[in-house]
Every structure is written in C-alpha cells, then in structure tokens.
Amino acid sequence: MCQQSIFFHLLLCLLLTLGSTSAEFISIGTSIAKPNCQSKCGNLTVPFPFGIGLGAGCSLGSWFDVNCNTSFNPPRPYIGTGNLEILDISDNTLKIKNWVASRCYNQFGNITQENRVLIDLATTPFTFSDINKFSVLGCDEFALMAGSEGRNFTSGCVSVCFSIDDLIDGDCSGIGCCQTAIPKGLKRFNTNLGTLYSHLNIWSFAPCGYAFLGDPDSFRFSVSDLNNTAFQNRTIENVPVVLDWAIGTQNCSEAQGSSDFACLQNSYCLDSDTGLGGYRCSCSDGYKGNPYLSPGCIDINECEINPCDENGICTNTQGSYTCSCANGYSGDGRKDGRGCNAKNSQFPLIKFALGIPLMFLTRLYSYCNIESIKIFVL
Ligand SMILES: *[C@@H]1O[C@H](CO)[C@@H](O)[C@H](O)[C@H]1NC(C)=O
Numbered sequence: 329m330c331q332q333s334i335f336f337h338l339l340l341c342l343l344l345t346l347g348s349t350s351a352e353f354i355s356i357g358t359s360i361a362k363p364n365c366q367s368k369c370g371n372l373t374v375p376f377p378f379g380i381g382l383g384a385g386c387s388l389g390s391w392f393d394v395n396c397n398t399s400f401n402p403p404r405p406y407i408g409t410g411n412l413e414i415l416d417i418s419d420n421t422l423k424i425k426n427w428v429a430s431r432c433y434n435q436f437g438n439i440t441q442e443n444r445v446l447i448d449l450a451t452t453p454f455t456f457s458d459i460n461k462f463s464v465l466g467c468d469e470f471a472l473m474a475g476s477e478g479r480n481f482t483s484g485c486v487s488v489c490f491s492i493d494d495l496i497d498g499d500c501s502g503i504g505c506c507q508t509a510i511p512k513g514l515k516r517f518n519t520n521l522g523t524l525y526s527h528l529n530i531w532s533f534a535p536c537g538y539a540f541l542g543d544p545d546s547f548r549f550s551v552s553d554l555n556n557t558a559f560q561n562r563t564i565e566n567v568p569v570v571l572d573w574a575i576g577t578q579n580c581s582e583a584q585g586s587s588d589f590a591c592l593q594n595s596y597c598l599d600s601d602t603g604l605g606g607y608r609c610s611c612s613d614g615y616k617g618n619p620y621l622s623p624g625c626i627d628i629n630e631c632e633i634n635p636c637d638e639n640g641i642c643t644n645t646q647g648s649y650t651c652s653c654a655n656g657y658s659g660d661g662r663k664d665g666r667g668c669n670a671k672n673s674q675f676p677l678i679k680f681a682l683g684i685p686l687m688f689l690t691r692l693y694s695y696c697n698i699e700s701i702k703i704f705v706l
C-alpha cells in the first residue's frame with residue numbers, strides 16, 4: 329500500500345508541511361525588542377523594556393537604554409551612558425562585568441599597586457541583588473564595604489593567615505578567603521582594602537589582596553589565586569555582578585491604573601522585593617510573549633503540543649485548552665488524566681469508522697514526521 333500510494337503520501341506530506349509551517353508562522357508573535365529596533369548587541373539579546381541606542385526611543389526610559397559600542401569587535405553593550413558592561417539580561421536581573429579592588433605589596437611592605445572600586449547605581453532603576461556575596465582574598469587583609477542610598481551601612485571581611493598549608497582550595501570560609509552577604513536594596517558599593525601587618529610575614533605566598541562583589545556560584549577559591557597576578561582579570565571575566573531591575577519606584581497597587589503602567593494585556597504585576605519600590609510584569613499562565621510590548625502577552629496554543637489523548641480532540645481556548653473525546657469514546661480526553669476509552673467494544677465497526685480519520689492522520693504524522701500535524705485534527 330505504501331509503495332502504490334507513495335506519490336499521494338508525499339503530496340499530502342508536502343501539503344501538511346506547508347500547512348503546519350504557516351500555522352507556526354502565525355503563532356510567532358513574541359517579538360522581544362520593540363519593532364524597528366535592533367535586538368542584539370554582539371551576542372546579547374536585548375528585550376524590551378531594555379532597548380539599544382541612547383535616546384533611540386527603543387527602551388521604556390533612558391535608564392533602560394543600552395549603549396552598544398561598536399568600536400569593539402564584537403560590539404559591547406553598556407548600561408546607559410556609563411561604563412558598566414552588560415553580560416546578560418533576564419526577566420528580573422542583569423548581569424554585569426565585574427570590578428575587582430586590589431592592593432599589592434613588595435617584600436618591604438610598601439604598596440606597589442592599588443585599585444579601588446566604587447559602583448554607584450543611585451540614579452538608576454537597578455540595585456545589587458542579594459545573590460551577590462562580598463569576597464575578600466588574601467592572608468593579611470581587611471576590606472570594608474560601604475553602602476548607601478536605601479540603607480547606609482559599613483560591613484566587611486577580615487582574613488589573616490600565617491601558613492600556605494592552612495589554606496584549602498574551594499573553601500572560602502575565612503582562611504585566605506572570606507565571604508559575607510550583602511543586604512537587599514544596595515545601590516552604592518564602595519570598597520577599600522587595608523592590611524594589619526603590611527604583608528611582611530606572608531609576602532612569599534600572598535603578596536596581594538583582592539575584594540569584589542559577585543555571584544558566588546561563578547567563583548571558586550583556589551590557593552594559587554593569592555600568588556597569581558592573573559586573578560584580577562580572570563575574576564573580571566568570569567564572575568559577574570548580579571543586579572535586580574524594576575520599573576519605577578511605585579509598587580504594583582500604586583502603579584496600576586496610572587496611564588504609564590507598564591504591564592499590558594494578559595500579564596500580571598510583581599512587586600520588586602528590594603524594599604525600594606518598583607515592579608515588573610510577567611505573562612499570565614497560558615500566555616507568552618513580552619508583557620511590556622503592545623499588545624501584551626498572547627495566547628499559547630497548547631494544542632500544538634497535543635496534551636490530549638490520541639483519541640481525544642484538543643480545543644485551544646484563551647489562556648488554556650480543553651480536551652474532549654471523539655464519538656464513541658468517553659473520558660476527560662487528557663493524556664495526564666483519564667484519556668479516552670471506547671464506550672462499547674461490541675461495535676468495532678463504529679469504532680473503526682470513526683477511528684479512520686484519526687488513525688489516518690496519526691499514520692501520516694509518523695510517516696511525515698511532522699510535529700504540528702495535530703493542528704489538522706482540530
Ligand atoms: C558570541 O557568539 C559567537 C558565535 O555565535 C561565539 O563564537 C562566541 O564565543 C560568543 N561570544 C561570547 C562572549 O559569548
């Protein structure tokens with residue numbers, strides 16, 4: 329049968345493929361950048377409310393402008409007019425390239441090199457995420473971290489050790505490496521390194537001290553870091569700083585109803601948990617797309633990944649779907665439920681007759697190997 333009707337099959341496959349292609353085409357409504365705006369800077373995808381170009385009108389507001397500097401190859405994205413390079417943008421965070429404070433000494437205890445760090449996010453909609461930890465490396469170090477805007481405080485870490493044999497790779501708990509948490513809502517980060525004994529006793533294996541804020545999951549302490557001038561650059565490359573972002577300073581209930589409320593159709597509003605106000609938007613269940621971009625989130629056609637029994641009929645609805653059973657079958661029609669069972673197996677002819685269209689399509693489905701053939705079952 330296959331041999332005889334192979335041409336017929338191929339023709340049908342072709343039609344089905346064309347059909348499913350156009351169906352898929354229709355379902356791609358999830359543009360992530362604002363229409364007519366560049367969506368990528370180098371490897372970074374920039375979704376609205378962020379947008380590429382200073383004052384280009386591609387973002388929700390000037391602080392969501394991404395400055396794509398094309399004098400680098402590949403081009404590098406920066407936050408606004410500043411020098412914070414963006415590595416990743418997600419639904420609620422930004423990852424930026426790190427800045428590492430350092431101080432090195434010679435064997436006489438003189439400072440030979442020093443690098444301080446101050447990152448100020450005060451006027452931006454960003455705060456340092458409390459995922460970050462403040463890490464200090466060294467064996468004769470104390471480092472202070474001063475934060476302000478939001479809640480002013482000074483905190484820090486001290487690490488004093490005497491022998492390289494006491495240090496353990498991967499163990500950042502106070503000997504050679506010290507880590508401390510930061511409060512939520514931190515907007516300004518300023519760090520300074522200091523020394524108790526001018527490195528005189530430990531200079532041979534730990535001539536420098538380092539301090540940085542960053543994602544602890546991307547950092548693993550190695551004893552050799554203490555005597556490795558490449559540490560600073562390696563950390564800048566490998567350990568990002570995580571920032572939380574939010575829209576405005578009003579919470580959801582304050583912002584809802586205002587004319588510039590950013591959460592569009594079929595989305596819901598989430599209060600920022602930084603304690604500084606602001607909100608974000610997320611698509612409601614059963615919807616996808618970019619909640620900040622007109623027209624808002626669009627319905628997911630669940631029937632494309634048929635969640636119904638093979639004898640069931642899937643019907644897409646706004647935000648959801650229903651399954652029912654073909655005539656002669658009973659059940660809830662769902663793959664994850666009771667499915668569809670033949671009502672009465674004494675009438676195989678009826679079952680056969682009704683089964684034909686579905687079986688036929690199922691055969692074709694496996695024959696053509698097309699995922700979205702279920703569209704035609706609707
Ligand atoms: C950027 O993408 C190119 C090609 O896809 C890849 O070779 C390169 O490693 C990527 N660079 C970064 C920094 O991810």
Ligand SMILES: *[C@@H]1O[C@H](CO)[C@@H](O)[C@H](O)[C@H]1NC(C)=O
Nearest residue numbers: 395396397398399400406409
């Ligand atoms: C791009 O980076 C270069 C080198 O750091 C700098 O001189 C230039 O001003 C930057 N351009 C923009 C548009 O920021």
Ligand SMILES: *[C@@H]1O[C@H](CO)[C@@H](O)[C@H](O)[C@H]1NC(C)=O
Nearest residue numbers: 434435436437438439440526
């Ligand atoms: C190094 O330290 C010594 C003593 O602490 C001091 O006399 C000397 O001037 C310092 N040298 C430099 C270059 O700072």
Ligand SMILES: *[C@@H]1O[C@H](CO)[C@@H](O)[C@H](O)[C@H]1NC(C)=O
Nearest residue numbers: 475476477478479480481516
């Ligand atoms: C917090 O620090 C900032 C800048 O250092 C200062 O302007 C502000 O008055 C301080 N706030 C409090 C409550 O001390």
Ligand SMILES: *[C@@H]1O[C@H](CO)[C@@H](O)[C@H](O)[C@H]1NC(C)=O
Nearest residue numbers: 492532533534554555556557
């Ligand atoms: C520290 O690094 C220097 C230069 O790489 C090397 O000469 C020295 O032996 C190292 N010291 C220790 C204790 O590993």
Ligand SMILES: *[C@@H]1O[C@H](CO)[C@@H](O)[C@H](O)[C@H]1NC(C)=O
Nearest residue numbers: 556557558559560561562564
């Ligand atoms: C670290 O990177 C900077 C800038 O890319 C470079 O000038 C410097 O030589 C590097 N330092 C080391 C120790 O590799």
Ligand SMILES: *[C@@H]1O[C@H](CO)[C@@H](O)[C@H](O)[C@H]1NC(C)=O
Nearest residue numbers: 578579580581582583599605
């Ligand atoms: C939103 O802000 C208003 C005014 O500051 C406050 O009264 C209300 O409790 C806040 N709502 C939530 C859910 O935090």
